[in-house]
Every structure is written in structure tokens, then in C-alpha cells.
Amino acid sequence: MRVIEIAGGAGPAEALTLAEHPDPVAGDGQIRIRVRAAGVNRPDLMQRQGLYPAPPGALAIPGLEVAGEIDQVGPGVSRWSTGDRVCALLGGGGYSDLAIVDARHALPIPASLDFIQAAALPETVCTVFANVFESGALKKGETFLIHGATSGIGVTAIQMAKAGGGRVIATSRGPEKTAAALALGADLSLDAGTDDLEASILAFGGVDVVLDMVGADYAALNQAVLKPGGRWVVIATQTGALARVDLLRVMLKRITLTGSTLRARPADEKARLISEVERVVWPWIGSGRVRLPVHATFPLEQASAAHLALEAGGHVGKIILTT
Template sequence: MRAIEITGGSGPAEALALVGRPDPVAGPGQIRIRVRAAGVNRPDLLQRQGRYPAPPGASDILGLEVAGEVDQVGEGVSRWSAGDRVCALLGGGGYAEYAVVDARHVLPVPDGLNMVQAAALPETVCTVFANVFEAGTLKAGETLLIHGATSGIGVTAIQMARAAGARVVATSRGADKARAARALGAELSLDARTDDLEAAITAFGGVDVVLDMVGADYAALNQTVLKPFGRWVVIATLSGSLAQVDLARLMMKRIVLTGSTLRARPADEKARLIAAVEAGAWPWIAAGAVRPPVEATFPLEQASAAHLRLEAGDHVGKIVLTA
């Protein structure tokens, strides 16, 4: 099969190469997917840079989410059959023509979605569900603040929060991105470069949950705008991981500060999460309430160009490879 391999070097043009690899074989409890599309995510960039190694047992090939057809079914798998249209959450291996995955980590492609759209779902929807709705316990009528609201995670979080009956406050860089977040459903959409975030969010009434992909630079803001019993969920630290936290303020407001990663979770925990996502979030997708926009697609052999596009930071939504 054709696959993208990390060969060394610092930039994507030097680090990523199209190579031939043996076709993987589905073992017990696994299926093999003929990959038609694969999502490109920020952890892929970090792994390419040597800052986010694959967990033990995972493929060294990049790619955390794919969509395609079931091509091979391993022993003990009863739900899936050859030809089924599926998308899947991977620990690695998505930048290839075939991927093997635990059959419990697979979801059906919702009716009406093509493979590119479906490949944009598993990693992002699972991340949002686990952090906003499980760790953050966002409820209907509450307000979610999303930093980095036009990223792949951000655009998905806006739509999922709205589908759940919550209000959304979004921050992003630039007026165009602020308009895009508003069009996706953010009730208050702020330009982080020019707007007074604290004043605007305070005037809006504060927030119940923060989905924070920025980290250090927004730590003080988050502590100020969270309401009593607020939940601050950190999933990335683009501005740095060392932040000043006023413990007295957390105590007085009864704020919960938490964080998580998805890739390194045990297989059983991922299976639990996939089942929860299928029950809780897949109906929103099937109904058309959640449709994460795809900013751009690139053929597999242009994975380096896809990485450059993601690194530039001017995208709105997901970037997807096609195989």
C-alpha cells in the first residue's frame, strides 16, 4: 500500500515521504478499512516534529481518523461486514491506503455524508464529546466559551454545543474568523486581536464552561469570566503550558480545572467513548445539526502541503487527505 512515512527533517517537505508498505492484516477483534479520506490534526504536526510519539502498539504512520469501506474483518467481529461505510478513531495509521483498527473504535458513516466529511468526524467529535460534555458537563441553557473557535475542534464544538441547547462564545484571530464562528452558531464571536475579551464576555454574563486550546495566555481571562461552579477544560497549550492560577479564586468560585488527551487512552476506554458518541452525538450529525466544514483537501502524496496549510493557521474547519 501507499503510505506517508516520517523520514526526518524539521519541515513537512523534508520530514514526510510517500512510501510503499506491506498491507496490514486485521487480527482478532479488528477490521481493515480501505481508506478513502483521512483527517489532518494538530497532533500529527507534533508527531512529525518529534514532540508527540505514538503510544505503544500504535502504527508509526500518522493519522488519527479515517473514513472508507470495511475491507477485511478479523476473527470475533460481528457488527461490521465487508463493504460497510465506516469512519474510525485510530491511534495512528491513517495516512495510508489501508488501516487496521479495533472494531469497537468504528462508527457508521451517517447517511448523506461523503467520505471526506466523514473523515473529519471521529477525532474531533470524540474530543469535543469527552471534554465539553463529559469532563465539562455542559448542559442545555449554559454557555460555552471556545478559544480557537475556527479550528477543526472549534467548529465542531460550536455546532455540538448549539445542538445540545447551549449558548456559545467564541474567540478567534481576525475579523474573518470571527464572522465564520458567528455563522456557525456562536452567539458572541470575538476577534482576539482587537476586541476586549474580558469586557465583552463579562457583559455577556460570563460562561459556565471553557474549552481551552490556547493555554497560558488565557489563564487569567478564564478565571475571571467563569461563573461560580464553572468548568475549565484544557486540551491544548498553543501559547504555553505554564500558567498562573489563582487558587483562592478557584476556591471562591468553586471552579473545576481539568484536562485530557485522547490518543493514549486505553482501548476499552476508547470503546466506551465511541459508544457514548454514537448514542449521544451521532443523532445530531444524522439530523444535519452538526456538519464540520472542510477547509481543504489534498491527495495523500501531498501530505506535506496539508501540514503547511494547517501550520499556517488561517484555515476555518478541517483539512483532509484523500487516498
């Protein structure tokens, strides 16, 4: 099978090279997916840069989400059959023609979606559900703030928060992105380059939950706009991991600060999360209430170009590799 390797273990986008590996075989409790499309995510960039190594037992090949057909079912698997259309969450190995997956980490592709659309879902939807609805405990009628609103996570978070009954404030940069966030359902869309974010968010009434992918530069803003009892959930630190936190403000507002990663969670925990996503989010996707825009697709052998596109930051929605 073809795979994308990281030459030297880390490097620029050009370090992504096409190679041949032996076809893997599904073991106990596993399925093998003939990959038709794979999502490109910021953790893939970090892995390529040497900043986010694969967890123990995971392949060093990038790629955390795929869609395709099952072409092999391992012993002990009862739910799936060969030929089933599925998308799946992986610890690594998605940039390839074939992917071995824990059978519990796969989801049926809704009939209305093709493989490219489905490949945009698993990593992104699971990340949003785990952090916004579980860690952030967003409830119907509460206000949710998402920074980086036109990223893959951002467009998903806007739609899922709206489907769950929340009000959404989105921040992004430039008029095109602010317009895109409004079109996706945001109640208030702010341009981080020109708008007074703090004043505008406070005028809207403040927020109950923040999903923060920015890090240090927005720490003061998040503390200022959170309501009493608010939840601040960090999932990336693009402007730095060391931030100034006013502990007195945290105490007075009873702010909960938490964060997480998804890739290194135990297999059983991922299986639980996948089950909850199928129960809660899959009906939203099936009905069209949540639909991830795909910004661009690239063939597998052009993985380096896909990474450069993601790094450039001009996308609205997901970037996908196809086989």
C-alpha cells in the same frame, strides 16, 4: 500499500514522505479499512515535530481518523461486514491506503455524508464530546466558551454545544473568522485581536465551561470569566504549558480545572466513548445539526502541503487527505 512516513522520526513538513509498506491483516476483533480520506489534526503536527510520540502499540505513521470501506473483517467481529462504509478513530496509521482498526472504534457513516466529510468526524467529535460534555459537563442553558473557534475542534465544539442546548461564545482572530463562527451558530463571536475579551464575556454574563486550546496566554482570562462552579478544560497549550493560576480565585469560585488527551486512552475507554458518541452525537450529525466544514483537501502524497496549510492557521474547519 502507500503510507506517509516521517523521515528521521521528526522534522519539518518536508519530512513527510511517501513510502510502500506490506498490506496489514486484520486480527482478532479488528477490521481493515480501505482508506478513502483521512483527517489532518494538530496532534499530527506535534508528532511530526517530535512532541507527541505514538503510544505503545500504535503505528508511527501519522493519522488519527479515517473514512472508507471495510475490506477485511477479523475473527470475533460481528457488527461489521466487508463493504460497510465507516469512519474510525485510530491511535495512528491513518495516512495510508489501508488502516487496521479495533472494530469497536468504528462508526457507520451517515447516508448524507461522503468519505471526505466523514473523515473529519471521529477524532474531532470524540475530543469535543469527551471534554465539553463529559469532563466539562455542559448542560442545557449553560454558556460555553471556545477559543480558536474556527479550528477543526472549534467549529465542531460550536455546533455540538448548540445542539446540546448551550449558549456559545467564540474567540478567533480577524473579521472573516469571527463572521464564520457566527454563521456556525455562536451567540457571541469575538475578535481576539481587537475586542476586549474579558469585558465582552463578562457583559454577556460569564461562562460555565471553557474549552481551552490556547494555554498560558489565556489562563488569566479564563479564571476571570468563569462563573462560580465553572469548569475549565485544557486540551492544548499552543502558547505554553506553564500558566499562572490564582488559587484563591479557584477556591472562591469553586472552579474545576481539568484536561485530557485522547490518543493514549485505553482501547476499552475509547470503545465506551465511541458508543456514547454514536448514541448522543450521531443523531445530530444525521439530522444536519452538526456538520463539519472542510476547508481544503490534499492527495495523500501531498501530506506536507496539508501540514503547512494547517500550520498557517488560515483555515475554517478541517483539512483532509484523500487517497
